[in-house]
Amino acid sequence: MTVMAAILGGLFNSRLNMKLREEKGYTYGAGAGFDMRRGAGPFSARAAVNTEVTVPAILEMLSELRRIGDSEVSASELAAARDFLVGVFPLRFETAGAVVGSLGSLAVHGLPVEELVSYRGRIEAVRVEDVAAAARHIRLDEAAIVLVGDVDAFGSDLEAAGLGELVIERDDVVGPLATTDAEAETPGPVDEEEQTGPTAGAEEPPTDSDEDIGGSEGLSRGIGAE
Numbered sequence: 001m002t003v004m005a006a007i008l009g010g011l012f013n014s015r016l017n018m019k020l021r022e023e024k025g026y027t028y029g030a031g032a033g034f035d036m037r038r039g040a041g042p043f044s045a046r047a048a049v050n051t052e053v054t055v056p057a058i059l060e061m062l063s064e065l066r067r068i069g070d071s072e073v074s075a076s077e078l079a080a081a082r083d084f085l086v087g088v089f090p091l092r093f094e095t096a097g098a099v100v101g102s103l104g105s106l107a108v109h110g111l112p113v114e115e116l117v118s119y120r121g122r123i124e125a126v127r128v129e130d131v132a133a134a135a136r137h138i139r140l141d142e143a144a145i146v147l148v149g150d151v152d153a154f155g156s157d158l159e160a161a162g163l164g165e166l167v168i169e170r171d172d173v174v175g176p177l178a179t180t181d182a183e184a185e186t187p188g189p190v191d192e193e194e195q196t197g198p199t200a201g202a203e204e205p206p207t208d209s210d211e212d213i214g215g216s217e218g219l220s221r222g223i224g225a226e
Helices: 002-010 015-023 051-070 075-093 096-109 119-124 128-137 151-161 181-185
Strands: 027-034 043-049 144-148 220-225
Touching: 002 015, 002 027, 002 043, 002 051, 002 075, 002 128, 015 027, 015 043, 015 051, 027 051, 043 051, 051 128, 051 144, 051 151, 075 096, 075 119, 075 128, 144 151
Parallel strands: none
Antiparallel strands: 027 043, 043 220, 144 220
């Protein structure tokens, strides 16, 4: 399952990224993978795209999720995924905290240390038919498609695509905050002299609240199934 997920959406040259980013130009990046838990965990595929390509991006994503189970992966895809997973494995133990985290994960899942000792050998032993078997865990008939964006712009195309029952939840529209008389009379800070030059604007370090999270032009979406 780990190798299959890497081929599908875990590498830069994964199927999802190559289709949605490199071929279609819909997104800066697309990914997919499993959330491993003690019990059954979810699988999700996700990408952020512009509003006007919302429905085409969904259809392309669904196509790739079907294709991973309908056709065998190539030998080059398999080799690239195995080499990557084996190559980055030592990075999981670069610091004392990372070692503790890996051992803690073994404790949470009730696994022996041998799980880590034999990891690279087991990854290298994965075959094409093993990837095909793992792809059966992606069950699109039980999937939920979640979109965040301007439904007025893509809703009709989404309905026409016939992907299933459509449920729309709109955000409440909040008007501008009222300003009290006292606040209106209090002048804001005024710089005595405008700063210029290459260091202008660097006098006050940015805070977390200053960061642009998500981007106003982006659209987040995910496809997941247990």
